[in-house]
Every structure is written in structure tokens, then in C-alpha cells.
Amino acid sequence: MDINKEIKTIKTLYENQLLKGELDFWLKYGLDYENGGIYTAIDRDGALLEIDKSVWFQGRALWVFATAYEKYGKKEYFDAAKIILDFIEKYCFDKTDGRMYFRVTKDGKPVIKRIRYIFSETFAIIGFAKFATISNDNSYKEKAFELLQFVDKIRNTEGILIPKFNRPTKGFGEPMILLNVLSELRVSYKEKESWINNYIDELINQIEHSFVKDDLKLVLEQSDANGDFDEEHFEGRLLNPGHAIEGAWFIMNEGLYRNNEHYISLGLKMLDWMYEIGWDKEYGGIIQYRDALNKSLCDYHQDMKFWWPQCEAAIATLMAYKITKDESYFEKFITINNYIQDNFIDNEYGEWFGYFHRDNTLATPLKGNMYKGPFHIPRMYFKCLELL
Amino acid sequence: MDINKEIKTIKTLYENQLLKGELDFWLKYGLDYENGGIYTAIDRDGALLEIDKSVWFQGRALWVFATAYEKYGKKEYFDAAKIILDFIEKYCFDKTDGRMYFRVTKDGKPVIKRIRYIFSETFAIIGFAKFATISNDNSYKEKAFELLQFVDKIRNTEGILIPKFNRPTKGFGEPMILLNVLSELRVSYKEKESWINNYIDELINQIEHSFVKDDLKLVLEQSDANGDFDEEHFEGRLLNPGHAIEGAWFIMNEGLYRNNEHYISLGLKMLDWMYEIGWDKEYGGIIQYRDALNKSLCDYHQDMKFWWPQCEAAIATLMAYKITKDESYFEKFITINNYIQDNFIDNEYGEWFGYFHRDNTLATPLKGNMYKGPFHIPRMYFKCLELL
Numbered sequence: 001m002d003i004n005k006e007i008k009t010i011k012t013l014y015e016n017q018l019l020k021g022e023l024d025f026w027l028k029y030g031l032d033y034e035n036g037g038i039y040t041a042i043d044r045d046g047a048l049l050e051i052d053k054s055v056w057f058q059g060r061a062l063w064v065f066a067t068a069y070e071k072y073g074k075k076e077y078f079d080a081a082k083i084i085l086d087f088i089e090k091y092c093f094d095k096t097d098g099r100m101y102f103r104v105t106k107d108g109k110p111v112i113k114r115i116r117y118i119f120s121e122t123f124a125i126i127g128f129a130k131f132a133t134i135s136n137d138n139s140y141k142e143k144a145f146e147l148l149q150f151v152d153k154i155r156n157t158e159g160i161l162i163p164k165f166n167r168p169t170k171g172f173g174e175p176m177i178l179l180n181v182l183s184e185l186r187v188s189y190k191e192k193e194s195w196i197n198n199y200i201d202e203l204i205n206q207i208e209h210s211f212v213k214d215d216l217k218l219v220l221e222q223s224d225a226n227g228d229f230d231e232e233h234f235e236g237r238l239l240n241p242g243h244a245i246e247g248a249w250f251i252m253n254e255g256l257y258r259n260n261e262h263y264i265s266l267g268l269k270m271l272d273w274m275y276e277i278g279w280d281k282e283y284g285g286i287i288q289y290r291d292a293l294n295k296s297l298c299d300y301h302q303d304m305k306f307w308w309p310q311c312e313a314a315i316a317t318l319m320a321y322k323i324t325k326d327e328s329y330f331e332k333f334i335t336i337n338n339y340i341q342d343n344f345i346d347n348e349y350g351e352w353f354g355y356f357h358r359d360n361t362l363a364t365p366l367k368g369n370m371y372k373g374p375f376h377i378p379r380m381y382f383k384c385l386e387l388l
Numbered sequence: 389m390d391i392n393k394e395i396k397t398i399k400t401l402y403e404n405q406l407l408k409g410e411l412d413f414w415l416k417y418g419l420d421y422e423n424g425g426i427y428t429a430i431d432r433d434g435a436l437l438e439i440d441k442s443v444w445f446q447g448r449a450l451w452v453f454a455t456a457y458e459k460y461g462k463k464e465y466f467d468a469a470k471i472i473l474d475f476i477e478k479y480c481f482d483k484t485d486g487r488m489y490f491r492v493t494k495d496g497k498p499v500i501k502r503i504r505y506i507f508s509e510t511f512a513i514i515g516f517a518k519f520a521t522i523s524n525d526n527s528y529k530e531k532a533f534e535l536l537q538f539v540d541k542i543r544n545t546e547g548i549l550i551p552k553f554n555r556p557t558k559g560f561g562e563p564m565i566l567l568n569v570l571s572e573l574r575v576s577y578k579e580k581e582s583w584i585n586n587y588i589d590e591l592i593n594q595i596e597h598s599f600v601k602d603d604l605k606l607v608l609e610q611s612d613a614n615g616d617f618d619e620e621h622f623e624g625r626l627l628n629p630g631h632a633i634e635g636a637w638f639i640m641n642e643g644l645y646r647n648n649e650h651y652i653s654l655g656l657k658m659l660d661w662m663y664e665i666g667w668d669k670e671y672g673g674i675i676q677y678r679d680a681l682n683k684s685l686c687d688y689h690q691d692m693k694f695w696w697p698q699c700e701a702a703i704a705t706l707m708a709y710k711i712t713k714d715e716s717y718f719e720k721f722i723t724i725n726n727y728i729q730d731n732f733i734d735n736e737y738g739e740w741f742g743y744f745h746r747d748n749t750l751a752t753p754l755k756g757n758m759y760k761g762p763f764h765i766p767r768m769y770f771k772c773l774e775l776l
Contacts, residue, residue: 112552233438233439234437234757296432296754298429300742355688361747369622
């Protein structure tokens, strides 16, 4: 394989797909110039399927358009970021307790508030932090930092986050997403660098000890209260390869930034294990779930192919190649890229399809809902273009 | 088609599948003779996949084994019912508020309590009511009735059931399941017949006015606060054909019992509409979801084939044939039966598979989890054997 030639071709392809397929699609069909904010429940052809707005995606899309402005300097990206930012500040917080909603009406009335999770808040933090960078408005790095402290308070005060299970468990998602939040915040808030580095060390330590299991050669999605493998329950055996691979590149990325060999080898190990078990050798693609002991899975969508695990695997393999210069990682990246190009790209209307059956037939043609919108895909393009 | 010959063949087949494939499977692999109650998270071959127990299925399995005892008089069915009953009374209620849990450990410690729903309670009611019939222990019809009154209190007291949505909506599931609960309770509690009939009339009236839409020729799964079609939201357009067909036969059944022509024609209309939109003309089977306006669906498992909609469609079409003598209903019943026999039955280990992709390839081979266990399938056999 002529790696340099491949890199050149894919760079051109990704830049074009990012600007035309992604950002233009969401500017045209998602942005709500009337009420502010962004819609994400969009059909294949751009038609609106649902008039409520996802609060996760207000924060995520703010981050995306702010990052796009940082990289390409186009005014319309800045304006989009500002429209979303204003909507978040005006409508997405519950003024009575400071928590954020999960879903609001098009004009910002609350529809759903989730009591178990802090993800609406974490995505607003990365949005605020990136907006601080592009606007030079330091109040937003302060707001991001205050929101992070509020999230910490929520996480550490008993009785606020009501857990689903009476039996105490630990979830991989929370430290993994916080790790990304902190590394985003660090870019805009240099003064807090050493505090943030310590916090990140603590999170990676949690991940390494509670979820990365050398005896199983697996990254768990949930462990018991002691951080041990809980093999008697569906949730304890559940593997989410896309999630684990996302965490793997967050940790490699931290290793690169901090020049920390241990983090780099930890991230590589996580990627190797979870690519091995997550890649579908028959039909291609990173599969949604596996069982740690290869027992029958409980979730009926376990063998589907979603868009975002493919994004995370593309970033992680390319990063691993950049770190190790091991061509087998580059080959994996090319395999994933080909799988994406063959299945997910909609050349007619722009934006990727999101949901395929295991055999790569389309399950539903919509481009977005409350869980799919502008985030993983543009982030993949941003990160891969940096790495290429 | 020689209908009488078909009826004879299927009667023999169903009785055999009910006793050997169903009841024996759950007696052997599900019943917990050590701790009491029943496990439902069982793999294809009977292996236990998850040691927690579903509270829904304690009530449902109690109903199943009590009904089996009523019909076949085998002592082991009575004993199974008693083991489950004792587990429910001892462990499945939260003593602090009288509500029931959703999931408990094998020895009855609480794991999950759901705050939005009353389904654990409704399934315990039908179990208690049927146990009263087989045991002649009138205290259980009293307990069933008291639990029903408690459910009513919960439903009608603001602030107890915390709705998921801030925007007020109505769900088809609640009146539909209560209708079934009341008709089960009536069998054991003859003295309350006229009170129960009035309550059922009110529930059917709610269903007819809020969910059965003549202009759309559809049964909605969720309507807005006024009982109108809410076309701007995913949930408002969502159709659940299996659920609607289940409600259709509950209403036909009530029409037969009460000799009420209006209920019979209402149930037939619901069946006709929802079979038409729910049957997959390409691959067979009742599909999981449709969109009322044929827009792209949000749920990625929307085109799967689950076991229970096939059960409900078999009962409803056979009942419609018995009522109308219209052979096209019998032909539909045969089509559904053939679809079930070709795909769902596991002749090697017993019990049905539960989860197929749209093209009838198997999605996961397990026989049960927190949502699949002994209920829809044995109920289908019981009801179809009665009707045949």
C-alpha cells in the first residue's frame, strides 16, 4: 500500500465530506434561525421529523460549529455557534436547580429532564469551552469551569443522581466522557492546566482499574462496586466496543499530549482488544455489543452497525498508526474508511445514514434524532484531518 | 381449505407445544425451587444468563401456571404457582409505600424499582385473581381487588407516577392492560361484576376516543392530552401493531362476554386496520413499529419481528373468525401460524425464540430476559385452544 498516496486522497475526500456533506447539511436543515438552537430529528432528505430539540445536541453542535470556525474561519460557522449558544443559555437549564434538560420544545419549553445522568451538562461544557476559544470571551471558559464544578458536586453528593440499580455499579461512560470534557476545557483554560491534569490522571486510573481487565483482555462497560467483573448479570458482561475504542483514543491522545508512555500503551491495548472483538469479520464494521463470555446477548439490537462506533474506530486506528508507525493500524483505518464510504455516506442528500442491520442493509434512513446529530461524524473528520 | 381438518391438526399441535415446549421448559429451567420465584433470563439451551428476577414475570408466570392447573389439573402446575406466589408476597412489594419492584435479586432483594409504571402491580393482580380460582382461597381475590384499588389511587393521585414527558400525553398501554386485568379479576370476583363492567366500559370508551382514529384508519400508541393525533412528534406517530391487535382481541372478547355488538365491531375494525399496516407483506410476520404517516422511524429496532405480536395476531384472527365465520380471518390465522411454526419454534430445546431481524434471521437466540418469559406464548395456546 502506498500510504502517502492514500493519505492525500483521503484528506481531500474528508475535507469535502466535512464541509459539504456534514456542516452544510446541518446548517441548512438543522439550524433554527427562527427560534434559535438546532433541530436534529431530520429525515434522509432534510425534512423535519420531530419538532423537539435535543439538549445533548445543543452542546455538541455548539462544539462542532465552534471547532469548524476555529479551523476554517467561515463567519456562518461562528453565527451558527452563537445561535445555539444563546438557545442553551436561555432555555436548556432548569433555573430551579441548575441542572439541564434532556429535551425541550422548539421554542425552549422543557419536555424531558433526566435525573440519572450528567451528559447534557458535559456536552454544554465542551461547547462553552470551545466558544471561549473562538470568541476570546473569557466568561465562557469561566462558565464551562463552573458547570464542571457543578457536575462534580452532583456526582459526589449522595441522593442527587438517582441510580437505576439498587446494587451499586460503576459505568465506563462517566469517567470516559469526563476525560474528554477536561481535555477540551484545558485548551481554553490554560491557567487550570495542572488541576485538570491531576483530575485526568485520576479518571484514567479509575478506567484502568475498574474496566480494563488484563485477564479477560477486555474493556468492560460496567463493573461492580469494587471495579470487578460481574459475570452473573447481563450488564456486567455487556461489551460496547465503540465506546471502549472511543475511550482508547482519548487515553492515547492524553498520552501524546503529556508525553506519557503508560497512557499510550494503555490506549493501544484497549484498542487492540476491542477492535479484535468488535470488528465483524463476516460483514465488516464495528458491531454494537458483544458479551464478555460470548453468551447470548439480551439487547435485540446488539448486532446492528451504528455510525458512531465506526467514527471512533477510524480515529483510534489512525492515531495508533501515527504513534507506532505500525502499518497494520493504517490498514485497519483503510478497512474502516472503506466500510464507511461503502455504507454510511449518502451522496444524494449529504450526512451519513446512522442505523444498519448486521448485514449492512439499512434499518432506518433518517439522518438524525435525539441521539444522532452533528458530533461523532464531524469530530471524526476534524481529528482524522489533523492526524493525516 | 378444509377448515375442520386444519382445526384438528392445530389443536393437537398446540396442546403438545404448550405442555412440552412451554410449560415443561419453564418448570425445568425457570422455576427456582431453592429461593422461590421464577428466573426468566434463560439461554437457548436452558442455561441461566442472569440471576436477577423480573417482577413482571412473577405475576405473569403465576397467572400462567395457575391457568395451566385450572385447565389440566396437574399438581406440579399448582406447586409452581404457589412457589411464585409466595415469592411475590414475600419479596416483590416495597413495604414502605406498597408499590412493587421491577427487578429483584434471586433471593428477593430489590434491584430496580420503576417510578413511572404500574405494570408490575397489574400482572400481580391477574396472578392473584387466578390463584384465588384454583385454590378457592378467597383472600387472594380480595388481595387482587385491593391491589387494583391501589393502582387506581396511584394513577389518579397527582405526583405519584412521575411522567417521562412534561408535555401531557395519553398512552394506549395503560387502559388496554387494565381492561385485561379487570376481565381476569371478574372471573374470580363475581360479586363485583357490575362494578367491573362499568369500569371496563369506561376504559373501552377511553381507547375508542383517544386512540382509534377513523380518519387515519389507525390505532395510535400515544395521543396528546386531548386524545388527538400528535403528528409533530415521533411518539405521536408511532404505531405498535402488536399492541393494538392485543387490545383488539381484548375488546372483541369483552363484546362476546357482554353480547355487545359495538365492542365486537370496534375490535374487528382495530384488527383489520392494524393487521393491514402491521403484516410484513415481503417477509411475513407482524412488524414491531410503523409510522402513522409512513415517515422514517426513530427506533432502530422498528422493523424487527418479536414473538409476542405474532401471538396476539394469532388469537385476534382466530377470534375474529369465530365471531364472523369469515374465512379470510381463518386464512390469516393459518398464515400467522405457519410463520410462527417456520421461525419461532425451537424443536431442539423447547420454548420459542424471541427476536428476529426483519428478514427472519435470528437476532439473539436467548429464550428469555426481563421482558420475555412465560406469558404471551402460553396465553396464545390457552386462548387458541379454547377458540379452536
